Amino acid sequence: MDGCMRRVCPCLVKLWDRGKKDVPAGDDPGEGEVVAPPRKTPPLPPAKEKGSIYVALWAFEARHEEELSFETGDMFNVLSRDGDWWKARKIDTNGRVLGTGFVPNNYLERADVSVESVGFFCRWYFGTMNRFEAQENLMSPDNDNGAFLIRESDRDTVGYVLSVKSSTRVKHFKVMKDDSEQFHIEPSPHFSTLLDLVEHYSNYSLSGVGRLGKPCKRKKPEPTDLNHLIKDEWELPKEEFSLEEELGSGFFAEVYRGRWKSNINVAIKIIKNSELNHQEFVREVEMLKRLRHRHLISLFAVCTESPPYYIVTELMEKGSLLQFLRGPEGQHQDIVSLVDMGAQVADGMSYLEENNCIHRDLAARNVLVGEGYICKVADFGLGRIIKEPFYVSEDKKIPYKWSAPEAISHGKFSSKSDVWSFGVLLYEIITFGGNPYPGFTLKEVFEQVKDGYRMPCPTKCPEFLYKIMMECWSAEPENRPTFKLLKDRMDTCITPYEDNN
Ligand code: ADP
Numbered sequence: 001m002d003g004c005m006r007r008v009c010p011c012l013v014k015l016w017d018r019g020k021k022d023v024p025a026g027d028d029p030g031e032g033e034v035v036a037p038p039r040k041t042p043p044l045p046p047a048k049e050k051g052s053i054y055v056a057l058w059a060f061e062a063r064h065e066e067e068l069s070f071e072t073g074d075m076f077n078v079l080s081r082d083g084d085w086w087k088a089r090k091i092d093t094n095g096r097v098l099g100t101g102f103v104p105n106n107y108l109e110r111a112d113v114s115v116e117s118v119g120f121f122c123r124w125y126f127g128t129m130n131r132f133e134a135q136e137n138l139m140s141p142d143n144d145n146g147a148f149l150i151r152e153s154d155r156d157t158v159g160y161v162l163s164v165k166s167s168t169r170v171k172h173f174k175v176m177k178d179d180s181e182q183f184h185i186e187p188s189p190h191f192s193t194l195l196d197l198v199e200h201y202s203n204y205s206l207s208g209v210g211r212l213g214k215p216c217k218r219k220k221p222e223p224t225d226l227n228h229l230i231k232d233e234w235e236l237p238k239e240e241f242s243l244e245e246e247l248g249s250g251f252f253a254e255v256y257r258g259r260w261k262s263n264i265n266v267a268i269k270i271i272k273n274s275e276l277n278h279q280e281f282v283r284e285v286e287m288l289k290r291l292r293h294r295h296l297i298s299l300f301a302v303c304t305e306s307p308p309y310y311i312v313t314e315l316m317e318k319g320s321l322l323q324f325l326r327g328p329e330g331q332h333q334d335i336v337s338l339v340d341m342g343a344q345v346a347d348g349m350s351y352l353e354e355n356n357c358i359h360r361d362l363a364a365r366n367v368l369v370g371e372g373y374i375c376k377v378a379d380f381g382l383g384r385i386i387k388e389p390f391y392v393s394e395d396k397k398i399p400y401k402w403s404a405p406e407a408i409s410h411g412k413f414s415s416k417s418d419v420w421s422f423g424v425l426l427y428e429i430i431t432f433g434g435n436p437y438p439g440f441t442l443k444e445v446f447e448q449v450k451d452g453y454r455m456p457c458p459t460k461c462p463e464f465l466y467k468i469m470m471e472c473w474s475a476e477p478e479n480r481p482t483f484k485l486l487k488d489r490m491d492t493c494i495t496p497y498e499d500n501n
Pocket of ligand 1: 247248249250251252253254255267269297313314315316317319320323365366368378379
């Protein structure tokens with residue numbers, strides 16, 4: 001954070017360093033921890049209070065006894081950080097502890113970078129955020145034209161991005177660095193800090209958006225992730241869950257919106273096959289519990305004491321990617337956003353590949369979309385035991401149009417057969433949920449593909465994307481790219497930014 005502060009707002013570093021010196025000897029904050037600089041109102045807890053001070057940006061109401069309720073402006077000491085939920089102590093202005101529990105980290109801001117302590121400057125710095133989240137924040141009616149923010153892209157290769165509201169859309173400008181580490185958006189001028197850059201474009205026009213207006217007002221996020229409540233005990237009694245409306249149903253399961261202990265939103269998948277091998281199922285769940293990634297659906301619990309089995313996961317408000325693409329929101333996405341969705345899926349799949357987990361049924365229907373258009377791969381891992389018995393007995397349930405030829409003919413599933421399916425998923429994305437191989441029967445698809453037929457480039461599909469699809473559909477699995485390579489290529493092959501170079 002110290003380094004980040006130096007790059008973002010060097011003028012604050014003195015204040016920052018002074019804050020650090022106030023820490024009594026022997027009570028040095030750990031790495032990344034800084035004691036807030038002195039200020040007048042409200043007084044900070046004594047400097048010997050170990051750890052950083054955080055301030056709540058919005059109120060939050062606990063939904064579970066282990067979570068902590070708080071009001072806007074409440075102060076915290078963070079005890080441990082694990083994912084999106086942090087264990088924290090709520091403290092008063094004298095440092096007295098008012099309560100301890102889990103808090104959603106995106107509701108908190110460090111006091112040492114808060115508006116109050118450092119003034120106006122850093123209100124535009126939003127930390128790590130993807131373009132969709134930036135869009136959702138900027139497009140809220142609270143923000144006028146010219147509202148802006150600087151964020152660190154969640155893509156490793158991108159770095160800082162300036163996002164600006166410009167009438168009906170948001171424009172994103174990649175902030176580049178020259179050889180002497182100076183920032184620039186246009187070929188010139190160059191700036192030694194982001195603050196200088198922001199100040200410059202507040203006074204002079206940036207091509208396409210004019211002068212920067214006010215820093216973006218943050219939208220209150222919805223806490224959804226459940227990882228902090230997951231304990232070693234994954235088997236939970238069905239009575240703890242209540243079912244609400246049906247969200248969808250497929251060959252293998254019915255999915256309901258539901259609640260855990262009356263107040264936590266979850267998705268509950270009820271498996272139709274009641275003859276599952278219990279031991280095998282539990283073994284597979286054991287493995288799935290360890291797989292945690294931003295672009296994979298989090299498993300929350302299972303109920304397997306009696307059939308039908310429940311699989312409980314986080315709830316994704318916008319439903320499947322297929323429904324999303326075909327609906328009004330999907331139809332408004334531009335090419336850059338569509339490619340970004342594909343890149344998110346490649347990211348999640350790359351993690352599965354690294355962990356030797358084969359999906360077996362990757363398709364837009366098995367990717368779910370949440371707030372901020374985050375895409376998460378669902379239905380991984382359990383495919384083999386839930387779906388395969390059906391494939392053997394009922395031919396029509398095999399996802400022919402998504403499956404690699406070697407998977408259909410010899411049952412050879414691998415990460416490379418998942419890559420084949422990913423190519424088909426890209427086709428679905430770029431055609432806004434189009435049906436692959438239109439006009440072909442399932443058997444025709446298999447025969448034709450085996451003989452070398454491949455779908456032609458869809459209208460409006462950029463050439464680079466079709467090239468990726470065709471590589472995913474290489475007849476020989478070893479000639480297909482890995483997900484790791486796909487993720488890197490999708491991140492870089494399209495510059496999701498305004499033409500700023
Ligand atoms: P099947 O594998 O039997 O086809 P799915 O897992 O695809 O069943 O679920 C069917 C539908 O239920 C999905 O298309 C989606 O609309 C909805 N759904 C599934 N899981 C979730 C979830 N976690 N959050 C929200 N909707 C979900």
